[in-house]
Amino acid sequence: MTKIFSNSRDAQRYRAAFLLSLPALIGLILFHYWPIADTFRLSFTDYKVFTGEFTFTGLKNYDIALNDPILFLSLKNTALFFLIKVPVQMALGLCLALLIAKPGRDSTLLRTLILFPAVTSMVVASIVWGMMFHSDIGIVNGVLESFGIPAQGFLRDKHQALPVLASITIWKDVGLSMIFYLAGLLAIPGEYYEAARIDGAGRWQLFRHITLPLLNRTHVFVLVTSTIAAFKIFVPVEVLTGGGPSNATRVIVHYIFHLAFRFNRFSYATALSVILAILLIAISIFQLRITRDGDDD
Amino acid sequence: MMTEARVLSPPASVRRFSFASLSRVALYLVIVVVFATPYLWIAGSTFKTRQDLFDDLYPVSLKTFLPSKPTTENLVELFTETNFAQAVLNSVVVATMSVTFAVTINSMIAFVLAWLKFPGRRLLFLVILATLTIAFEAKLIPLFLTMQQLRIDNTLPSIFLPWITDAFIIFLLRQHFAELPQDLYDAAIIDGCSFFRMYWQVMLPNIVPALVSAAFIKFIFSWDSFIWPSIVITDESKTVITVALAKLFSDEYIRWELVFAGSFVATIPVVIIFVFLQRYYVQGFVRSGLK
Structure with a gap:
C-alpha cells in the first residue's frame, strides 16, 4: 500500500519537475544548441542573396578563410588588443582590490565609484570616452595642451586607436576584476600573514609569497574571463572607429558582423564564427592548463 | 594611563x-x-x-x-523631436520582460537540478553549463535566421527571447537552492507538500537575495545589449536605447547636446539604482565566479 502511494508520489514529482524544467529546456534547445549546430552546418554552405538558399559547398568557406588577408589582420589586431588590455586590467584590478581591501567608508565609496562603469552600457562608455578623446574637441587634448603637450590624434591615429579602445574597455571592465580580486583577498586567512610577520617578513614579501600565490585561482578566473571578453571586442569599434583608421582597429567580431549583416555573406561569416568559437575554447583550455601546471610547483 | x-x-x-x-x-x-x-x-x-x-x-x-x-531644453528636444522616448520605453519593456521571464524560468530548472535526485542530473547540469563556453557572437547568424523563420524578427519579443534561458543564472540559483537545509525539504514533505509548492512556497522565498542578484544582472545585460537589437530590429519604432544612442552619435551632423542628454537618460537612472542594489550585484558575480 505504502509502496504504491510512494510510487504515485514519485510519478507526480517527476511530472512536476519535468514541467518546471520544460521552458528552460525549450529555450536551451531553440536558442543555444540549435544555433550552435546550425552555425556549424551553415559554414559548409554557400548563401545566395537573391534566392535566399544555402547550398552545400564543403570546405570552400574555410579555404577562403585561409587566404583572407583581412581575417588574419583582424585576428592580429584582436590578439594585439588582448595583449594590451588583459595584463593592464588584471594588474589594475588587483591594485584597486588591495587599495580598498581595508574596510571603511572611503573603501566603500571608491568601490561603488569604480563599479559605475560596469553598470553603464558599453555604447555610452564608448561615446563619452570617444568624445573625451576626440582629437579636435576632446577634453583629454584640452588637458594635455594646458600642460604644454601637443594635441594627439587618438582615434584618428593608426598607432593610438587600438590602445585608446583598450583603455576605454579597461575603464569599463576593471571594476569586476577588482571585485573578484577583492573576494579572493578576503578569503585568505589572516593567520598566514601573522605567522609570516612573526618570521620577520616585510610587506613586499607578504605580498610576493602569500597574497600572490594564494590568489592563484582568482588569477586564473580573471585571466580566462577577461581574455574571452577581449577577443569579443565589438561595441567601441562599431561606435567609434568602424575598423579604421586604415584597418588599425579591424577586429574579428566586427569583421564577422559586417560580413553577415552589411554584406549578406552569411555562410562565410558562419565559417569565421566557427573559427572564433574554436579559438576561444582553445585559448581557455590552454590558459587553464598552463596555470594548472604552475599550480603543481 | x-x-x-x-x-x-x-x-x-x-x-x-x-x-x-x-x-x-x-x-x-x-x-x-x-x-x-x-x-x-x-x-x-x-x-x-x-x-x-x-x-x-x-x-x-x-x-x-x-x-x-x-x-532642460536638450532633454525636452530629445524626447519631443527624436524617437528617443520610444526607444527608452522599448528598452524598459524589453528589460522588464527579460528579467521577469529569466528569473522565473531559470529558477524553476535550477530548483529541479538542486533538489530532484534523478539519473543524469549532473550530466544535464554540465550540458547546460557548456553553453557558457560558446560566445554568443558565434551564433548570431542562425539566431537571426531562426527569428525570421519564426516570423518574429523585428518585434520586441525577438530582442529578449533568445537570452531568457541563461546558464549563468541557472548556475547561480542552483547553488543557492542546493545550500538550503535538508530539514526544510523533509518538513515540507511530511506536511504533504507537492513538488511544485515546494518550489514556489518553500524554497523560492528562501533565496530572494539571489533572485535579486539574478534580476539585476539580467537587467544590466538587457539594458546594455547592442549587437543583437541592432541586428534583429530594423523598424525605428522598435529600436532600443543603445541603438538609438549609437545612431544619434553616427549622424552626419552630430547633435552633441542630444548625445549628452541621451547618454544621461541611459546612464544616470541605472547608476542610481546600482547604488542601492550594488550588494546584490557584487554578490551575484562573486558567488558564481569563484565556485
Missing part, C-alpha cells in the same frame, strides 16, 4: 600627514577623477545649451562640468 596614551599618540597622528598618506590621497584623487569625470561631464553637459557646451570646453575648468545657466 590616559595621559600615557596621549603622550604616545602624537607620532601616529603626525604620521597621518606623512608622504605615504599624501600619496594615498593623491592616488584616491586620480581614481576619482578617472571614474567620476565622464559622469560629471555627461550630467553637466546635458543641462547646457549647445553654445555653452562648446564655449566651456577649453580651457578645461570647473565650468566644463557645471552649467552656468542650467536648461
Whole structure:
C-alpha cells in the first residue's frame, strides 16, 4: 500500500519537475544548441542573396578563410588588443582590490565609484570616452595642451586607436576584476600573514609569497574571463572607429558582423564564427592548463 | 594611563600627514577623477545649451562640468523631436520582460537540478553549463535566421527571447537552492507538500537575495545589449536605447547636446539604482565566479 502511494508520489514529482524544467529546456534547445549546430552546418554552405538558399559547398568557406588577408589582420589586431588590455586590467584590478581591501567608508565609496562603469552600457562608455578623446574637441587634448603637450590624434591615429579602445574597455571592465580580486583577498586567512610577520617578513614579501600565490585561482578566473571578453571586442569599434583608421582597429567580431549583416555573406561569416568559437575554447583550455601546471610547483 | 596614551599618540597622528598618506590621497584623487569625470561631464553637459557646451570646453575648468545657466531644453528636444522616448520605453519593456521571464524560468530548472535526485542530473547540469563556453557572437547568424523563420524578427519579443534561458543564472540559483537545509525539504514533505509548492512556497522565498542578484544582472545585460537589437530590429519604432544612442552619435551632423542628454537618460537612472542594489550585484558575480 505504502509502496504504491510512494510510487504515485514519485510519478507526480517527476511530472512536476519535468514541467518546471520544460521552458528552460525549450529555450536551451531553440536558442543555444540549435544555433550552435546550425552555425556549424551553415559554414559548409554557400548563401545566395537573391534566392535566399544555402547550398552545400564543403570546405570552400574555410579555404577562403585561409587566404583572407583581412581575417588574419583582424585576428592580429584582436590578439594585439588582448595583449594590451588583459595584463593592464588584471594588474589594475588587483591594485584597486588591495587599495580598498581595508574596510571603511572611503573603501566603500571608491568601490561603488569604480563599479559605475560596469553598470553603464558599453555604447555610452564608448561615446563619452570617444568624445573625451576626440582629437579636435576632446577634453583629454584640452588637458594635455594646458600642460604644454601637443594635441594627439587618438582615434584618428593608426598607432593610438587600438590602445585608446583598450583603455576605454579597461575603464569599463576593471571594476569586476577588482571585485573578484577583492573576494579572493578576503578569503585568505589572516593567520598566514601573522605567522609570516612573526618570521620577520616585510610587506613586499607578504605580498610576493602569500597574497600572490594564494590568489592563484582568482588569477586564473580573471585571466580566462577577461581574455574571452577581449577577443569579443565589438561595441567601441562599431561606435567609434568602424575598423579604421586604415584597418588599425579591424577586429574579428566586427569583421564577422559586417560580413553577415552589411554584406549578406552569411555562410562565410558562419565559417569565421566557427573559427572564433574554436579559438576561444582553445585559448581557455590552454590558459587553464598552463596555470594548472604552475599550480603543481 | 590616559595621559600615557596621549603622550604616545602624537607620532601616529603626525604620521597621518606623512608622504605615504599624501600619496594615498593623491592616488584616491586620480581614481576619482578617472571614474567620476565622464559622469560629471555627461550630467553637466546635458543641462547646457549647445553654445555653452562648446564655449566651456577649453580651457578645461570647473565650468566644463557645471552649467552656468542650467536648461532642460536638450532633454525636452530629445524626447519631443527624436524617437528617443520610444526607444527608452522599448528598452524598459524589453528589460522588464527579460528579467521577469529569466528569473522565473531559470529558477524553476535550477530548483529541479538542486533538489530532484534523478539519473543524469549532473550530466544535464554540465550540458547546460557548456553553453557558457560558446560566445554568443558565434551564433548570431542562425539566431537571426531562426527569428525570421519564426516570423518574429523585428518585434520586441525577438530582442529578449533568445537570452531568457541563461546558464549563468541557472548556475547561480542552483547553488543557492542546493545550500538550503535538508530539514526544510523533509518538513515540507511530511506536511504533504507537492513538488511544485515546494518550489514556489518553500524554497523560492528562501533565496530572494539571489533572485535579486539574478534580476539585476539580467537587467544590466538587457539594458546594455547592442549587437543583437541592432541586428534583429530594423523598424525605428522598435529600436532600443543603445541603438538609438549609437545612431544619434553616427549622424552626419552630430547633435552633441542630444548625445549628452541621451547618454544621461541611459546612464544616470541605472547608476542610481546600482547604488542601492550594488550588494546584490557584487554578490551575484562573486558567488558564481569563484565556485
